[in-house]
Amino acid sequence: MGFYIDSKLDAYINEGCNAVSLMLIFVAFVFAFYNGFVKSLLFCLGSIVFLHFTNIGRITLLSLINYHHPTWSKFSHDVIFPLIIYGAIILLWIVWISLFIRSKKAA
Numbered sequence: 001m002g003f004y005i006d007s008k009l010d011a012y013i014n015e016g017c018n019a020v021s022l023m024l025i026f027v028a029f030v031f032a033f034y035n036g037f038v039k040s041l042l043f044c045l046g047s048i049v050f051l052h053f054t055n056i057g058r059i060t061l062l063s064l065i066n067y068h069h070p071t072w073s074k075f076s077h078d079v080i081f082p083l084i085i086y087g088a089i090i091l092l093w094i095v096w097i098s099l100f101i102r103s104k105k106a107a
Contacts, residue, residue: 005067019055035100
């Protein structure tokens, strides 16, 4: 899919950019530390929505950097923006373990 700014092709978004594979890995992790079906399912659904909007923001910011500062484009794509999506996933895993798994073991 092409991403256009001012009617100019700014970036091409391929299948790997949609983060679906990362969302599947995230869900597998949550169900590996299972804490009841409803709790796990609701956390996964909410997290996937959060990750989807985070990814849309990531792609938008990357395209704006590519448009306004093309010299930073490769560094942003290869270093900064993967940190955003992976960082969001790791933070959600920490929340899952801290709030839902530890509280279950303490009870």
